[in-house]
Amino acid sequence: MESGKQKILSILKTVNDPEIPVLTITDLGIVRDIKIENETTEVIITPTYSGCPAMDFIGVNIRKVLRENGYDKIKITHQLSPAWTTDWMTEEAKDKLRSYGIAPPVSKTFDKNYLQNIPVACPHCHSMNTKLISQFGSTACKAIYQCSDCGEPFDYFKCH
Ligand SMILES: [Zn+2]
Numbered sequence: 397m398e399s400g401k402q403k404i405l406s407i408l409k410t411v412n413d414p415e416i417p418v419l420t421i422t423d424l425g426i427v428r429d430i431k432i433e434n435e436t437t438e439v440i441i442t443p444t445y446s447g448c449p450a451m452d453f454i455g456v457n458i459r460k461v462l463r464e465n466g467y468d469k470i471k472i473t474h475q476l477s478p479a480w481t482t483d484w485m486t487e488e489a490k491d492k493l494r495s496y497g498i499a500p501p502v503s504k505t506f507d508k509n510y511l512q513n514i515p516v517a518c519p520h521c522h523s524m525n526t527k528l529i530s531q532f533g534s535t536a537c538k539a540i541y542q543c544s545d546c547g548e549p550f551d552y553f554k555c556h
Contacts, residue, residue: 400432401430401432404430404432404437404439404462404467405422405427405430407461407462407465408420408421408422408427408430408439408458408461409422410461411454411457411458411461412457413426413454414453414454414457415535415537416493416496416498416553418492418493418495418496419489419492419493421441421454421458422486423485423486423488423489423492424444424480424484424485424489425480425484425485425486426441426442426443426444426454426480426484427439427440427441428440428441428442428475429475435468435469436469436470436471437462437467437469437470437471438470438471438472438473439458439462439470439471439472439473440473440474440475441454441455441458441472441473441474441475442474442475442476442478442479442480443474443476443480444480444537451474455472458470458472459472482500482501482553485500485501493519493553494519495519496519497519497520497550497551498519498538498550498551498552498553499516499517499518499519499541499550499551499552499553500553501552501553501554502514502515502516516541516552518541518543518545518546518548518550519550520543520546520548520550521543521545521546521548523543523544523545523546525543525544525545526541526542526543526544526550527541527542527544528540528541529541529542529549533551533552534551537553537554538551538552538553538554539551539552539554540552
């Protein structure tokens, strides 16, 4: 039973996040649990952002990769509570984000005023002298910042 779960988890480690292809769904901490009952494999995932269109895509990709590995009966359950937080992201994931040019989340606290107040390091030159340009970047999960030192704009992964 446990080894079956481990095997599935290692397969899921190959599924990339559609929005940030350098990260896998296990890097993000989206996969909460795996249940194997009779012949059915159930994967419990928590969306990073409610209403994130990427989540449907992730479900499709999970089914695809499991089917390729010989699992036929697959059930994907979305668990909305407790809500995903950036704290579930691995340190390795944060490093990957940085090298991808996206500033990783600084703190789990997220509210309207929070983005204005937190210092976000520029992923290019590591300067803390950055400013918020837009609450919404290329996706709803990201905000756009600009570095005042190197002048480069960059995405900040802000989810919750
Ligand atoms: Zn910079």
